[in-house]
Amino acid sequence: MVTSKTIANGIVRAVAILAGLYVLLLFIFSVKTVLLYLFIALLVSMIASPVVQFLKRKLHFPHILAVVTTLVFFILLMAGFIMLFVPLIISQSENLSLLDTDKLEQDVMSVVGEINNYFGIDTKKIISDADLTSKINFNFIPNLLNSILSILSNFGIGFASVLFITFFFLKDRKIVSVNVKKILPDAHQGKILISLNKINYLLSRYFIGLIIQITVLFAMYLTVLLIFGVENAFIIAFITALLNIIPYIGPLVATALVIILTLLGHLGPEAQNDMFSTTLYVFIGYCIAQIIDNNVSTPLIYSSSVNSHPLEIFIVILASGFVFGIMGMIVAVPLYTSIKVVAKEFWPKNPIVKVLTKDI
Structure with missing residues (x-):
């Protein structure tokens, strides 16, 4: 027969379990960035491990040298990717200096006029009532580029952390494997x-x-x-x-980025006439x-x-x-x-x- 004391103990146990799970979830959420770094480092070490083994077996590199060489190779790949942005930013900055905002605004209003004629909608009146033209700022593009650069700089902290953890995952791979096997219970080691x-x-x-x-x-x-x-x-x-x-x-994000970069590439006096048509075709593609x-x-x-x-x-x-x-x-x-x-x-x-x- 179930007594009130047994029921109370069951309730207390359930509350304790729920409280423990809640605390665990809070802890995981508070250290979520560290857990992400650990998991990403584990994935990178899995990808880099074949390269390390190749350097050791085929080129007879010492273990530490093979690990360092592999990580340097990955760093160079990342640096090469980041360097891709340099000529892109330089060229777009040059294009920004050629931007004729008055001409751009005229083109926008011309497109609005064509929409008005095609659909029979008085878009000019709508825009006038909403006072949109005074709110449109055609100088938003430099601010967007600055935001992208800020994101890239913040990315550096995570990259350095993952690189540091990955180094020890690769360097002490055998030691970690042996210690993990020692910790694992014999009944579940095979699984x-x-x-x-x-x-x-x-x-x-x-x-x-x-x-x-x-x-x-x-x-x-x-x-x-x-x-x-x-x-x-x-x-x-x-x-x-x-x-x-x-x-x-x-x-x-890729679509939005290519639209912006295509617009930026047509800011010159001659190319600005084809800005919207080219951007539309690229968007469709x-x-x-x-x-x-x-x-x-x-x-x-x-x-x-x-x-x-x-x-x-x-x-x-x-x-x-x-x-x-x-x-x-x-x-x-x-x-x-x-x-x-x-x-x-x-x-x-x-x-x-x-x-x-x-x-x-």
Whole structure:
């Protein structure tokens, strides 16, 4: 017979468990940036590990030298990416000096007039009543460029932290592996090791697919920009294609960025007449490229590489974005895949785990 004391003890236990989970979640949220750095460093170390092994086996590098050389190689790649922005910013700054704001405003009003004639809408009266022309500031572009530079400078702190953690992950890889095996309980050691091998396999496929996706997008973006004669086409195509590593938001940012850069590239006295038409064509070209990517490349990566349904991935990325921001969206798929693999090994009979991991 269940007594009131037993019920009270059960309630107290449940409250204690909930309180403990709440405290744990608060702690995780407070150190979320550190956890992100650790996870990103783990992913980078997994990617860099084959390079380290190649240097040791084929070129007979000492272990420390191989690790340092690999990290220097990655730093140079990152530096090369950042340096891509330099000629782009210089050229756009030169274009800004040629900006004729009066001419630009006239062009905008001319487009408004054409819309008015085509649709039969008195847009001039609407704009006049809303006093939009006095609120439009055509000098917003330099402020946007300054914001981009600020984001890049803040990115440096995270990059240095990840690099430092990655160095020790690679340097002490064997020591970490041995110590982890000592800590692991004998009853679950086999399951954990199997999980790690599966995670490594699935994430390798995911990153390979992501590289292929970015390459295909780069080719399509470059083709569009070259057709319409956009300045710095190679650099813009590369940057906008690389933004695709940010799920869902990346393509939107890439489209907005290419619109701004195309407008900036047509600020000269002669080119300004074709500003809006060229930008519209580039926008359409980017939209077509993204439609192809969304219907071909993305489903293949998510369904084939990590064996997850696109809707499932969308919900995970959205939730991770709300909690951890942009970096959370980037690492959402690898982290979720890792959790699914571990869940299948340890709770294979759980109904929810069965549904989510049926294809793993």
